[in-house]
Structures are given as C-alpha cells and as structure tokens.
Amino acid sequence: MIIACGIEYDGTDYHGFQRQPSSHGPTIQGTLEEAIERISSAFSVVHGAGRTDSGVHASGQVIHFHTESRLTPEVWKRALNAVLPNTVAVRWASEVPERFHARFSAQSRSYRYTVWNDSAPSALRGRYSYHYPRPLHIGLMQAACQYLMGRKDFGAFGHSPDDTNPTRPGPHHCVRTMLEARCTQQDNTALIYCDFTADAFLTGMVRRMVGTLLLVGQQRLSVAEFANIVQRAEKTHPGSAAPSHGLCLVRVDYPEKFALPSSQMSAD
Amino acid sequence: MIIACGIEYDGTDYHGFQRQPSSHGPTIQGTLEEAIERISSAFSVVHGAGRTDSGVHASGQVIHFHTESRLTPEVWKRALNAVLPNTVAVRWASEVPERFHARFSAQSRSYRYTVWNDSAPSALRGRYSYHYPRPLHIGLMQAACQYLMGRKDFGAFGHSPDDTNPTRPGPHHCVRTMLEARCTQQDNTALIYCDFTADAFLTGMVRRMVGTLLLVGQQRLSVAEFANIVQRAEKTHPGSAAPSHGLCLVRVDYPEKFALPSSQMSAD
Known part of the structure; x- marks a missing residue:
C-alpha cells in the first residue's frame, strides 16, 4: 500500500527536508520516517516532492511512502499528527496507485x-x-x-x-x-x-x-x-x-x- | 519628554507584559525597560495599555515612558529595534503631551x-x-x-x-x-x-x-x-x-x- 500525504512544516529548527547524518540535526524526512516507524513498527523511506533547504517552510509539501500496515489513510493522518512534533503536521493522507511518486509524478x-x-x-x-x-x-x-x-x-x-x-x-x-x-x-x-x-x-x-x-x-x-x-x-x-x-x-x-x-x- | 510607542510581540517565551521578579523569566515590560536603559543610560518605567498574560501576543500594544534624552521619536524607534530581541518590535514612536497615559488615556x-x-x-x-x-x-x-x-x-x-x-x-x-x-x-x-x-x-x-x-x-x-x-x-x-x-x-x-x-x- 502506498500512502501520499500533504505536509506542512515550520522549517526554523530543521536542517532541511532531506535526511542527513544525525550529527547535522533533525530533518523533515527523518522526523517523518521516525513517526511512521513508531506507528507501523517498520521502517519506510519517505519520498518528498521538493527537497527544501535548511530553514525553509512548507504549507503544501507532498510525500509518499510504502507500508505493509493496513491502517486507513485517515487513521495514518491522525496517528502521525499524534506522534509528530507540533512543527510538522499532516494536512491530508490518501492511498495512491503503485505508479505514483511524490517527486517524479509532480507536474x-x-x-x-x-x-x-x-x-x-x-x-x-x-x-x-x-x-x-x-x-x-x-x-x-x-x-x-x-x-x-x-x-x-x-x-x-x-x-x-x-x-x-x-x-x-x-x-x-x-x-x-x-x-x-x-x-x-x-x-x-x-x-x-x-x-x-x-x-x-x-x-x-x-x-x-x-x-x-x-x-x-x-x-x-x-x-x-x-x-x-x-x-x-x-x-x-x-x-x-x-x-x-x-x-x-x-x-x-x-x-x-x-x-x-x-x-x-x-x-x- | 514623553514617548509613546506601538509595540508588537510574540509572547510565546514571555511571562506576560508586566515586570516580575527576574526568577519568573522575561517579561515584555522588563525587556522594553532594559532596552530603553541601554539607549538612554537612565531607567524609565514603561507603562502599557494592556497587561497581557503569559504567552499572549500583541500586534497593537501601546506603551509610554518619560525620558530626559533628546532623541527624536524616529531615532527612538530605530534604536529600540536595534537592541530589542526579534520577538519584540517597535512599530511606531511618537512624542505625546504630559497628560497622556498609555493605560488611563485609552478609550x-x-x-x-x-x-x-x-x-x-x-x-x-x-x-x-x-x-x-x-x-x-x-x-x-x-x-x-x-x-x-x-x-x-x-x-x-x-x-x-x-x-x-x-x-x-x-x-x-x-x-x-x-x-x-x-x-x-x-x-x-x-x-x-x-x-x-x-x-x-x-x-x-x-x-x-x-x-x-x-x-x-x-x-x-x-x-x-x-x-x-x-x-x-x-x-x-x-x-x-x-x-x-x-x-x-x-x-x-x-x-x-x-x-x-x-x-x-x-x-x-
């Protein structure tokens, strides 16, 4: 199952979207991957539409990830918002077909x-x-x-x-x-x-x-x-x-x- | 000389407007009084129109203070903005008559x-x-x-x-x-x-x-x-x-x- 989500974040305290060696500080991708792992007990790679730089914000970032979990998109949204810090929020979640890719499908x-x-x-x-x-x-x-x-x-x-x-x-x-x-x-x-x-x-x-x-x-x-x-x-x-x-x-x-x-x- | 100012603040990290014993943490009044003292080398009491609670923000607070300094209101505005933390800003400054009081003159x-x-x-x-x-x-x-x-x-x-x-x-x-x-x-x-x-x-x-x-x-x-x-x-x-x-x-x-x-x- 592939889940796509609309993501909003206050980038002030993040070292950009893309995962970094942890010594560099938290990233949006890493924060989302940790939250998904806490919920499904399995690691999923998060793919984002845009690799925003350190300190840049987003009101409409889109991500996707693969999961074996059978949670509905609505439950994913609520569960992620319950575990994410308040500087990162899931605005919507939706199941998408196998051919969808947050980055490569974006127009x-x-x-x-x-x-x-x-x-x-x-x-x-x-x-x-x-x-x-x-x-x-x-x-x-x-x-x-x-x-x-x-x-x-x-x-x-x-x-x-x-x-x-x-x-x-x-x-x-x-x-x-x-x-x-x-x-x-x-x-x-x-x-x-x-x-x-x-x-x-x-x-x-x-x-x-x-x-x-x-x-x-x-x-x-x-x-x-x-x-x-x-x-x-x-x-x-x-x-x-x-x-x-x-x-x-x-x-x-x-x-x-x-x-x-x-x-x-x-x-x- | 009495100077009135329009003040904006992000109250997140402040223990309200009103000065407190310093063990309680920073206040807007205390922060403004320190900034004024740094500029004029004299302590002035800051009077505010509204005593906002801890964590409350303001886009249109009004304050006044007495000063012996001969700086113009425009110079006060620039000097205060140069020394204040970026969570407190002076939007305008104006000289007001002796009878003005930020709190008691407010309608x-x-x-x-x-x-x-x-x-x-x-x-x-x-x-x-x-x-x-x-x-x-x-x-x-x-x-x-x-x-x-x-x-x-x-x-x-x-x-x-x-x-x-x-x-x-x-x-x-x-x-x-x-x-x-x-x-x-x-x-x-x-x-x-x-x-x-x-x-x-x-x-x-x-x-x-x-x-x-x-x-x-x-x-x-x-x-x-x-x-x-x-x-x-x-x-x-x-x-x-x-x-x-x-x-x-x-x-x-x-x-x-x-x-x-x-x-x-x-x-x-």
Whole structure:
C-alpha cells in the first residue's frame, strides 16, 4: 500500500527536508520516517516532492511512502499528527496507485517568498518573512519577473541537484520551465509576495532569484540588466541569496488522475 | 519628554507584559525597560495599555515612558529595534503631551482570539492559534456574542486586576462596556476569529469568554444558557479558559487629540 500525504512544516529548527547524518540535526524526512516507524513498527523511506533547504517552510509539501500496515489513510493522518512534533503536521493522507511518486509524478511546484518591507521589523511576521527595510519599487520587480517566464537555462540562479530522475537526463541540466513569476504587494501592508511556479527548481534558485529581484526593486540593477543576467545563465551575478526563513513551498501539482486533495493554503 | 510607542510581540517565551521578579523569566515590560536603559543610560518605567498574560501576543500594544534624552521619536524607534530581541518590535514612536497615559488615556482595547478549526493541526499557524479539532457551529457562537454587548458585570469571565486606576473605583469592579463581540470564519479556511473590543477587560476575560463560546459552538451549551451565564455574573460556569497562545492584543484606541498612529495590523 502506498500512502501520499500533504505536509506542512515550520522549517526554523530543521536542517532541511532531506535526511542527513544525525550529527547535522533533525530533518523533515527523518522526523517523518521516525513517526511512521513508531506507528507501523517498520521502517519506510519517505519520498518528498521538493527537497527544501535548511530553514525553509512548507504549507503544501507532498510525500509518499510504502507500508505493509493496513491502517486507513485517515487513521495514518491522525496517528502521525499524534506522534509528530507540533512543527510538522499532516494536512491530508490518501492511498495512491503503485505508479505514483511524490517527486517524479509532480507536474509543478509553487514557492512563495515573503518580504516584510517596512522600516520597523515585525515580531509576529518575522518567523516567516524577510525584513527588508529599504523602499522597493514593486512595479520594476514585477517587470523583471517577465524575463523569468518560459523554458530556459536558469544557471544564473542555481545548480542542478544530484538528479536521480531518469526522465530528465542529459546536458540541459539547468533548464526548467517557469509557469508563474510575480511580485505583488498586499493592499496597504508591508507584505510583498514573490510567487513562483515551475516544473522543477534548481537548488537555491528561488532565494537567488529573489535576492536579484530585490536589487531591481532598489533600482541598483535595471530591468534590462536583470534580463541580461537571466539570458547569460552564468553564476557570476550580483544578487546574493535571500535568507531561507522567508521561503515556503506552498503547493505541488499532480495529474488529475491521482485525485489528490489540493495542498494549497493561504499563506497570508 | 514623553514617548509613546506601538509595540508588537510574540509572547510565546514571555511571562506576560508586566515586570516580575527576574526568577519568573522575561517579561515584555522588563525587556522594553532594559532596552530603553541601554539607549538612554537612565531607567524609565514603561507603562502599557494592556497587561497581557503569559504567552499572549500583541500586534497593537501601546506603551509610554518619560525620558530626559533628546532623541527624536524616529531615532527612538530605530534604536529600540536595534537592541530589542526579534520577538519584540517597535512599530511606531511618537512624542505625546504630559497628560497622556498609555493605560488611563485609552478609550478601548481590541483583542482577537484565533481558532484553527480542523481535524489536522497546522504547523505554520500553531504558534498563533488554538487547534480545536471538533466541528463548531459558528452561527450559534455569533448569536451568543450578542449577549456580551453593552455595559454589564462581566464577573462570569474574570476578576478585576489590582486596579490602581483612580477614575474607576467603587463597587462595580467587574462592570465593563463591550463595544464589539463577534465570531467569524475566514472564507473557506479553518480559521475562526473571535474579535472583542471593550473599554477595558478583566484578567483572563477574553480567554474565558472564548472557552465558553466554544461550548456553544459544540452545542454542549445553548445560546440561552450562555445568556444566563453572562447575566448571573458568577464565576461557577462550565467554560474553561482557552489557551493563551491563540490570543493577541490587536489595537488600542485613544482620543483623536493625541493623533497617534493606528496600531491595527491585519492579523491574517
């Protein structure tokens, strides 16, 4: 039996999604595997749709695991939530067919990067947003986002993870398809959302895109220069990566045939 | 010179607003007084509009303090934010006349209690909301709220703090005026907001009102029984206090003559 789950986590105290030698500290994958083992008394490998970095959050991560246990998905959900720490939650659980794979079946991932753009920090937003005190020109950031759209080499913003995906081999290892890229300000608030949807992302890609877009917003980099950086696809560009605590994996989409619950949740 | 400030805090790790013997752990008042002393090299007492309990948050607390320092309010804001821990933030600072008092000049306080009403917990909402997994009838909770409105004895829901306010002496020590009381569900989400505005609140009052409203929402207490509990004004009633981490002081209102910035902030 294969169980898929929608997972939400506060990544603050985790060393990313992927299991590490335990000396590195807890990971989301390791925490989920321990919880599953406590319930079924057998070890199951957890496969995630996105390997989020250290400190990155998720409201809509999707995972799957194989189990010999005969628990229903609803019982799995309740049992996992009963044993998981309160920084990791199972939003839904569903039985899926043998051919489903959380990572390889995914059609797209959506990330939201949240900037708190005010001269004063926010004590209640600070855990899930990046405090950026200087004024930002959102219109220019939005204009620059147009140059991220479509299928292209995103080598300017990251490197390919150690890719074990047999369906995506070959020389175009930094080529991805961007389906959505936009920067919007929440009405009359200091909140700026940078939303990205792509078939897949390179390691560190969203944080480097945001770091570079923030230079555009400050008018330290023109939209034309941004377009040129994207087009050159070289890693030697001026934008540093924005910090991980502003980033959240908000949604993973699968073909309709799997009939999975939507994992999107308002990140407001 | 008297400086008033709008203060936001994550109350998770604080033993409430009010200064305590240091063995009890850090408080918001103590943390602010230390920060002010670091900047001005002189001790100033901090007066707050609302004495929030241990674990309660604030997005719109208001404080004032006297100082001999000649720093401008804007410099005070920046300097305080530079030395405060990231769980406490100064949203604005303003010079106010001698007759201003954060507590005694306040016309009303507004609190929001947030319930996460879903069978599964939320890892990202958990810090600022109370996970209540059983179904709730919001319409009944809203109907019960009508019986909280107006000027009455709220002795069913709390006791009067050790009141040093010379303007409110006498036998009616649990009489308060409720200006707003409502329970609403955010569209298509598991979030329920219980919003209350009153001239002043008794100690523990909002958490006990919410605890009793949750019994109405579960239909374990009828709206008529709720009305009766309010009317009797006796502490022997079935509702326990809802936990502190769902509560946030969102706004304090003052007469227009003080021209203070609005401290309200979307708590979504």
